[in-house]
Amino acid sequence: MKILFYTPQADDAPAWTASLARELPAADVRVWSPADTAAADYAVLWRPPPELFAHRDGLRAIFVLGAGVDALLALERRGPGTLPAGVPLIRLEDTGMAEQMAEYAIHAALRYLRRFDEYELAQRAHAEVGTASWQALTPHPRESFHIGVLGLGALGAHVAKALASLGFPVRGYSRSAKTIDGVATFAGRNERPIFLNGLKMLVNLLPSTPETDGILNRDTFAHLARGAYLVNLARGAHLVERDLIDALDQGQIAAAMLDVFVQEPLPAEHPFRRMPRVTITPHISALTLREPAAAQIARKIEALARGENIGGIVDIRRGY
Numbered sequence: 228m229k230i231l232f233y234t235p236q237a238d239d240a241p242a243w244t245a246s247l248a249r250e251l252p253a254a255d256v257r258v259w260s261p262a263d264t265a266a267a268d269y270a271v272l273w274r275p276p277p278e279l280f281a282h283r284d285g286l287r288a289i290f291v292l293g294a295g296v297d298a299l300l301a302l303e304r305r306g307p308g309t310l311p312a313g314v315p316l317i318r319l320e321d322t323g324m325a326e327q328m329a330e331y332a333i334h335a336a337l338r339y340l341r342r343f344d345e346y347e348l349a350q351r352a353h354a355e356v357g358t359a360s361w362q363a364l365t366p367h368p369r370e371s372f373h374i375g376v377l378g379l380g381a382l383g384a385h386v387a388k389a390l391a392s393l394g395f396p397v398r399g400y401s402r403s404a405k406t407i408d409g410v411a412t413f414a415g416r417n418e419r420p421i422f423l424n425g426l427k428m429l430v431n432l433l434p435s436t437p438e439t440d441g442i443l444n445r446d447t448f449a450h451l452a453r454g455a456y457l458v459n460l461a462r463g464a465h466l467v468e469r470d471l472i473d474a475l476d477q478g479q480i481a482a483a484m485l486d487v488f489v490q491e492p493l494p495a496e497h498p499f500r501r502m503p504r505v506t507i508t509p510h511i512s513a514l515t516l517r518e519p520a521a522a523q524i525a526r527k528i529e530a531l532a533r534g535e536n537i538g539g540i541v542d543i544r545r546g547y
């Protein structure tokens with residue numbers, strides 16, 4: 228069996244090919260380089276150049292080294308026929324990302340609940356203009372700190388459960404109806420306003436698709452409690468940046484933690500880099516962990532070879 232591997236971080240490739248070779252000792256794993264059109268049964272990749280798919284017949288499946296497949300599907304939107312027709316596209320399912328997302332969301336929830344962001348601002352003001360504040364702030368009451376999680380998939384469902392287990396009132400939103408212990412669930416566009424109504428914190432874990440891009444906008448913010456907090460852990464395309472800046476100026480949003488951006492790295496001159504109420508992180512809310520990811524891909528390749536069904540196959544029409 229021949230496996231073609233690609234990641235733009237060329238330095239990472241040897242460790243990945245070694246992990247895949249350990250998991251699948253009979254496989255011939257090679258790193259793709261330009262002009263390589265030799266046969267391959269499976270591709271394992273992240274953000275490939277379109278040339279990787281040129282003159283390539285015979286692929287049985289394409290495995291993506293992440294949960295989101297928007298970058299790969301965008302390739303197809305730019306030039307239809309880029310992805311080999313009829314070849315299943317398979318994304319990672321959790322592989323240690325759900326726990327990382329829960330850590331990030333819990334950090335945000337506790338930070339805003341106890342108003343640590345405001346203590347940080349006070350300390351910064353002291354350093355910058357010498358106002359030595361020493362004032363206790365009343366924490367938000369936990370029972371009315373309603374948190375909403377957009378997306379209840381492999382990551383969102385785990386985050387919603389983790390927040391609920393800490394005693395936060397949690398709501399979740401998805402396309403199809405779900406039941407999750409301790410979480411009030413809502414599905415579909417018609418239920419979106421009830422889901423959003425009065426939320427104190429909104430966590431985004433939706434895939435980026437034509438239906439969800441731009442969902443974090445002025446209209447969405449208007450449904451939240453005044454002075455709500457926004458946590459975007461999914462994709463930059465979900466956020467209408469101008470609407471967030473306006474909502475922060477108007478006090479509708481009190482503060483935001485943003486892990487993802489339309490342009491990454493976030494340009495040095497981008498206003499988010501200087502806004503005291505915006506905390507940015509460099510797309511780290513859930514990193515792909517090599518060993519569990521390689522193991523999941525290997526087990527799926529073995530299952531496909533046995534003719535079994537596997538999870539994580541992307542519905543290309545739906546976009547996730």
Ligand code: NAP
Nearest residue numbers: 294295378379380381382401402403434438460461512513
């Ligand atoms: P997933 O398992 O595919 O779950 C997606 C969830 O979103 C599902 O619950 C789905 O509803 C819901 N959804 C999709 N379209 C919707 C719509 N139009 N309206 C309402 N709900 C909709 O995905 P995942 O593994 O949880 O990952 C989610 C996203 O996180 C990824 O796509 C990626 O962009 C992002 N991510 C970011 C990082 C990072 O480091 N920042 C790391 C990993 C992933 P149904 O359940 O009804 O299908």
Ligand code: GLV
Nearest residue numbers: 292293294295296
């Ligand atoms: C990372 O952003 C992923 O989609 O796994």
